[in-house]
Amino acid sequence: KRYFAAGSDALVFAHEGVNIGVLICADGWEAAPAMLAKAAGAELLIAINASPFHMEKQSTRLDILRERVAETQLPIIYANMVGGQDELVFDGGSFVLNSDGTLTHQLAAFEPALAMVEFKHAQPIPAEITPHLSLEASVYNALKLGLHDYVRKNHFPGVLLGLSGGVDSALTLAIAVDALGAENVHAVMMPSEFTADISVDDAREMANMLGVKYSEIAIKPMYETYITALAPQFGNLPFDATEENLQARIRGMLLMALSNKFGSIVVTTGNKSEMAVGYCTLYGDMAGGFALLKDVPKTLVYKLCRYRNSLSKTILQRIITRPPSAELRPNQLDQDSLPPYEILDGIIEAYVEDDKSRVDIIEMGFQPTDVSRVVKLIDRNEYKRRQSPVGVRISHKGFGKDRRYPITVKLDFGK
Structure with missing residues (x-):
């Protein structure tokens, strides 16, 4: 529902003898609305926002609002909403700048926060400033808030996830417990004949350490049944990705059956690196209702694990x-x-994020063979991404609404 209509005049009102100009969201990102408010007599600006998070977004907000201050010589109160909405996370982090651009108030991010701002002669009196979060801390909190609000606002009783003993599912489990509480998380280990003993041991230890419900369902009997049923069709064809994907799809089927029976939503554990190049299985490890790490590249997954362990030992x-x-x-x-x-x-x-061409990327220092291979994989796997669940966006351009790329393109991917 829209509460505001576009207008051509500045909105300025008087309160206790002070003229206050109102900016709504994008009004603050260009000079004209703030200048119109000042011309209409504003002595203080209030910018109300629904500004979604991405990495380093808060620094960008501060830089842009300082430009408005420099242009108008007026203090600004910047109020931002907080909460998750599908793939978007609104991170809050409201702040106040005085008329020389100095930060006088900074509220906490990723949680509702309230502060009393006192003014003297239309200038804010400095108060406590909440410390700036590191990149890893801000991303972790965005993922936590996005998962919490998606589950709670859609009235799911809890979450299910496949625990593999690997780093992606371990991070997903840690975030789920932090977001929803251990009592609302069910981790399922589904070993096959190819699963290492250490993977099973690590999955058990992680689940026990975090106190979540833990189940093990061996998939070998089901896998062998499928292979036997398909043998007349496959004949003497060698083992390939077909048999690999079959294992992933058995796991996806089991998780979705548990979801259907008990109502919890399946949270998938694949990361952005895998999603980009199609290193994932449709109706297998992609099966679920929320893709928590969908916009988190693998290198950042490791950083987030180390960040979480810096707070308390959580991930082995x-x-x-x-x-x-x-x-x-x-x-x-x-x-x-x-x-x-x-x-x-x-x-x-x-x-994906910076819209650079193959030539541009090669000039950045990457090997031409690597660039051609990765770009080819990204282009070819749009059909998979189109069928993936929604997930938290943490970059300025995630897969989905931010990057609308056709599936059917008459291109020679070999070039």
């Missing part, structure tokens, strides 16, 4: 240090199929 160190693997075939590692994540994530950021 060997989960963080083990080489990542989907464990869908013997001795499998992610790096068998993908470039190193440091390289992969750099190319994804340049191509």
